[in-house]
Each structure stands twice: as C-alpha cells, then as structure tokens.
Amino acid sequence: MTDFKGGILIFLEERNDKLSKISLEMVAGAFALAKEAGCLVTGVLIGNQMEEAIETALRLPINKLVICSSGSLGDFDSDKYARVMEKCYKEINPSLVLLGSTSVSVGIAANLSVRLSKGFVSDCINIETGDEGFCLIRPDATGSVHQRLVSETGESLICTVRPGTFSEDDLEYSDITPEEVFVPWEDDVSKALELIETVYEKKQYADITKARVLVSGGRGMGSAEAFGQLRILADLLGGEVACSRACIEAGWATGPMQVGQTGKTVHPELYLALGISGAIQHVTGMKDSDLIIAINKNPAAPIFDVADLGIVGNIENILPVLIKQLQERKGDV
Amino acid sequence: MEPHSSIYQSTMEIIVIAKQVKMADSVKCDFAGVEAAIRLKRKTDARIKVVVMGEEKDAIAQVRDSISMGADSGTVLLLENAEIDSWICAKAFSDYLKNENFDLLLSGSFPIDADTIQTGLLAGNMLGLASASHIEDIDTGEASGLLKAKKRMEDRVQILDVKMPCMFAALPHPEAPIYKTVPGINRAYSVDIPVIKLDLNDQKGKIKVMDSFKIGERKRGKCLTAISTEGAAKEIINTIAANHIL
Numbered sequence A: 001m002t003d004f005k006g007g008i009l010i011f012l013e014e015r016n017d018k019l020s021k022i023s024l025e026m027v028a029g030a031f032a033l034a035k036e037a038g039c040l041v042t043g044v045l046i047g048n049q050m051e052e053a054i055e056t057a058l059r060l061p062i063n064k065l066v067i068c069s070s071g072s073l074g075d076f077d078s079d080k081y082a083r084v085m086e087k088c089y090k091e092i093n094p095s096l097v098l099l100g101s102t103s104v105s106v107g108i109a110a111n112l113s114v115r116l117s118k119g120f121v122s123d124c125i126n127i128e129t130g131d132e133g134f135c136l137i138r139p140d141a142t143g144s145v146h147q148r149l150v151s152e153t154g155e156s157l158i159c160t161v162r163p164g165t166f167s168e169d170d171l172e173y174s175d176i177t178p179e180e181v182f183v184p185w186e187d188d189v190s191k192a193l194e195l196i197e198t199v200y201e202k203k204q205y206a207d208i209t210k211a212r213v214l215v216s217g218g219r220g221m222g223s224a225e226a227f228g229q230l231r232i233l234a235d236l237l238g239g240e241v242a243c244s245r246a247c248i249e250a251g252w253a254t255g256p257m258q259v260g261q262t263g264k265t266v267h268p269e270l271y272l273a274l275g276i277s278g279a280i281q282h283v284t285g286m287k288d289s290d291l292i293i294a295i296n297k298n299p300a301a302p303i304f305d306v307a308d309l310g311i312v313g314n315i316e317n318i319l320p321v322l323i324k325q326l327q328e329r330k331g332d333v
Numbered sequence B: 001m002e003p004h005s006s007i008y009q010s011t012m013e014i015i016v017i018a019k020q021v022k023m024a025d026s027v028k029c030d031f032a033g034v035e036a037a038i039r040l041k042r043k044t045d046a047r048i049k050v051v052v053m054g055e056e057k058d059a060i061a062q063v064r065d066s067i068s069m070g071a072d073s074g075t076v077l078l079l080e081n082a083e084i085d086s087w088i089c090a091k092a093f094s095d096y097l098k099n100e101n102f103d104l105l106l107s108g109s110f111p112i113d114a115d116t117i118q119t120g121l122l123a124g125n126m127l128g129l130a131s132a133s134h135i136e137d138i139d140t141g142e143a144s145g146l147l148k149a150k151k152r153m154e155d156r157v158q159i160l161d162v163k164m165p166c167m168f169a170a171l172p173h174p175e176a177p178i179y180k181t182v183p184g185i186n187r188a189y190s191v192d193i194p195v196i197k198l199d200l201n202d203q204k205g206k207i208k209v210m211d212s213f214k215i216g217e218r219k220r221g222k223c224l225t226a227i228s229t230e231g232a233a234k235e236i237i238n239t240i241a242a243n244h245i246l
Ligand SMILES: Cc1cc2nc3c(=O)[nH]c(=O)nc-3n(C[C@H](O)[C@H](O)[C@H](O)COP(=O)(O)OP(=O)(O)OC[C@H]3O[C@@H](n4cnc5c(N)ncnc54)[C@H](O)[C@@H]3O)c2cc1C
Pocket: A141, A142, A143, A217, A218, A219, A220, A221, A222, A243, A244, A245, A246, A247, A258, A259, A260, A261, A262, A263, A264, A274, A275, A276, A277, A278, A279, A280, A281, A282, A285, A295, A296, A297, A298, A301, A313, A314, A315, A316, B028, B112, B113
C-alpha cells in the first residue's frame, strides 16, 4: 500500500533559541522526500523563548509550522513534549514522523510511539520512498548490513534520524512563509521529572560532525599522552579530534568523539586515521569522507581498503615529524 | 495496571532489562544497565534483579555474568526467534514487569549495540513510567522516593530529580569496567535462574524488514610501504595540500 498523503511531521529541536543542525538536516531530507512523494511537510517547534528559532523556521521549505510555546516546558521531560507531538499527529495524520537521533529526541520518540501505538525505528541512516510507503534504512547489529524497513501494518512510523544522514547544505530557504499554527500548552501538575541544573561543557564536546578536518586516533596511539598529541595536529589542520571505540574503552577519549556505528557518522573533507584498524563498525561512520589518509603499522589493516592514501609505518615516529613539518610550513607562509 | 513501587523504606528494588542481539557468530550482550545498577548499589542499600531476553544458553550466561558482577538475582525471558520486532520485545518486558515490584527500571543506552534504547524506553513508556535516556550517573535524591540523575547530552549535562518508580536508559562506562568477584561467581552458580518461555506467536509487530544489503564499498587508493618517516610526513602534507585543505 503506497500512502504518503499524510505527509511528514518533523520535530524541530531548538537549543538556546536556535534550530539545531539535525533539525535543518531533517528538513532538507524531508523536502526532497516530499517532492518525490508529492506530500506536505509540517514542522513542530516546542519550547520557550524561541524568537530566533521561529524566525529561522518560518523561512524553511515546509508547508506548516506548529508552535507551542510555554515557560513551563523543558526538554528534559519527554512526556510533556510527546503530548504536544501527539496533538499535532492527531491533527495532521502524517505518514512519517521524524525526530533527530539525539539525547532529547529519542525519549520523545519512544514516548510518542507508545502514546500512538505506532512503530518506532531508531537511528535511521537513510529514508526512501517505495511501493510500500516510506522505507527507513538502518544498519543491523553487525553494522556491515543495512536493512530496509517498512511499516508492517501500513500505518505510519516514527523514526529518529542519525545526524549527518541529510545535508544542511541541500537546504533551500523559501520565500513562501509556512502556515503558522499555535498550539496552547495546558500545563498539568505531573512532575515526575524536574530539572535541577544544566551544566554546559562547550569546549570538551566539539561537534565532530561539523568539522572540516578530523584527526582520528585508535588503539594504535598506544597511550593517553600520545592520544593527547592529536590535538596539536588537529589545531594545525583546523580540525577536531575524533576516535575509535577502543579509545573510549581505554579512557583516552569521551563518548561524543567516537566515530562509527554506535558513534557518529561523519563526512569531513579530510579524515586522518591514526592507529585505527578499520573495523567495519568504525568504517561505517567515516567512509564517506572526501579524503581519507591512514597510518597503520600493519600493511594488512582493513583501514587501507578505504584510504585514498595509506602509510604503512609507526605512528610514534611519524606523528612528531608530521607535526614539525606542518609547524614549519605554517611559519613559511 | 501501573507497576507498584515499594517506595523503598530500606532497600531499593532495581530491575535491569537487557535484550540480547544475535550476531553472525556471537551474541551481543549489554551490561550498561547492570553496571549502572551496581554503581548505585555501592551508594545505597539496593537489590538488583536482571531480566535477560534471549535464547536459553546465552541468556543464562548473561544472568550469571551479571550476578558475578554484583546483581542479586535474575530471570530469563526465553526468546525462540531473536530477530524480533522491538515493539514485541518491549511489550513482553512490560507484560512481565507489570507483576513485579520495583523502584527503578534500568536498561542500556546504545541503539544498535543491543537495541535497548528502543526496547528499554518503549517498555518504560508502556508501563507509564517517567523515563530518561543517556543517564551517566545515578544518586539517591534529597528526599526518599527521589533519585538524582545525570543526563549526558550533546552539548551539556542535565541534573534531574526523578520520582520513583522510573526508568533510565544508562550509558556505559567503558573506562571503568565492573569486574566479576569470587563471591559473585559462587553466588551466580548457586542461585536458581528461572526461565520463562515467552509465547509471542500471536503478537503483531509494527515493522518489517523488506530486504538487506551490504554497504557500499570505497575504492582503495595508494598505499606506501617502504617509506622514510620524513617522506611519509611530506607525502601526507602534499596530499592534503593538493586537495586544498591546507
Ligand atoms: C555492535 C558493535 C558496535 C561497534 N561500534 C563501534 C563504533 O561505533 N566505532 C568504533 O570505532 N568501533 C566500534 N566497534 C568496535 C570495533 O569492532 C573495533 O573493535 C574498534 O573499532 C577497534 O578500534 P581500533 O581500530 O582503534 O583498535 P584495534 O582494532 O585494536 O586497532 C589498532 C590498530 O593500530 C595499529 N597500530 C598499533 N600500534 C601502532 C603504531 N605504533 N603505529 C601504527 N599503527 C599502530 C594496529 O596495527 C591496529 O590496526 C563496535 C563493535 C561492535 C561489535
């Protein structure tokens, strides 16, 4: 059964009065899908103090913008957000609901799925239109195989989309202002969760999906100290430091730096892989980088199968020389 | 029916759920939930029960491992077909948990590793529990019946006060593994581990797999073997410069 007529409903994530990158990516993706399917796109924006976010959202290529603004909402309470989404869903009856694969949205998606008794597919890496409606694509447990999923019942699906699936660069801002709909928030006293404090840790968690250049270390870095050297290289190249899961396990790096199936999907202009073997679960997250350069001492390391330039050698020797040559070069110009 | 909390007078009741995922030649176990439970148990008086869904042999092994690490008891929900819709899994967990007494329900947080971010959160929501994902640390709250949880987000950390009973999807702490202990291992082999057979034949799923395909391959480029250190560094810099990145 092909049915797109309900269109696509997108939860637009707002952070500090700005639309998050994943929201813009989802709109870019939904716009292309809606064109293929000939359906409408509705965005939902929930939160408080969102003047700037609303201004941006009104320029997006969507047909309708639902705004729910209230001082008492907080993104830590997925139940409250899901209730607003439920209202929108029942108004619109979409064929597909999109949310970002983020710490905020995954809870809202699960809650909404139960409220509506609709299927929930997390962490999609692509969406297509097909004979059976929208097809959601996501890696299986091994990471080497992708599955194409559709609704079993012909009903709509709720899906979280992994950052980097669609490109913000494809977004065309529109001159046609979407229809604005305001949904009031009826506050109730269910206070199962309360926010006590928010701590921002900006510096530590640079968004590796946004970096032009990623210097990525693996277990082959050998130690926390050696791993720390990657920062110098990243600064010289104007990039950020990323890593394989082995480095998280070793305690050299933190979760948001991980690339791969259970980490982030990245496509920088340059991905420099140092001491990374190239396990399929890692490669899944970085193989679409424009230029991949790998250093590994094992000539049989699978990372060389995806590298544009591979260097078989010891990082302990190469890294200091590479840093030195780059510093000299910077001094030159 | 809502699950009833014991609003712990003395001992907090924790249930950890985990669904196993079958891989080509192994089974993916998720210990993030039980590790979070054990970390909390180190701070307060608590009892931990693990409920593992999977095939008999592997699921019993995971329960034993969990008890060896510090959990108190465990049950297996026997799944004959591991390739099952996460909605059906969550429903099976929530049906089982309806009749259980607990203050805190825990699962892991990695979406693909063990599928539990969906299954756990879905089960929590099916039970009508206040639920939160990406929980990095749990402490007892200011008042009884409250927990203080640290939620790790992309750009910040939120500290939440949460009323029990509640459900958390816990983040793993690979940098601080919890090891099995000798008394734990002894207990793991002396306790009885009930195996409950799930009858899911007439359960209808929400999602079907149309097809699967191998991910696209990338072409191998130039690979330099016998090259001097200086030569290697120069080659890298030239390649980067030729691509207009420097
Ligand atoms: C379900 C699942 C999900 C996973 N998700 C992810 C994920 O998202 N991201 C991820 O990265 N992994 C993931 N993994 C783990 C993955 O399978 C690998 O174990 C991991 O990527 C290995 O990391 P590594 O390459 O740094 O370490 P290793 O595989 O140990 O490789 C280290 C490499 O360094 C080289 N080396 C050592 N010393 C030197 C030296 N001095 N100079 C040069 N080279 C040297 C070695 O030759 C070797 O190739 C997942 C696994 C599973 C099962």
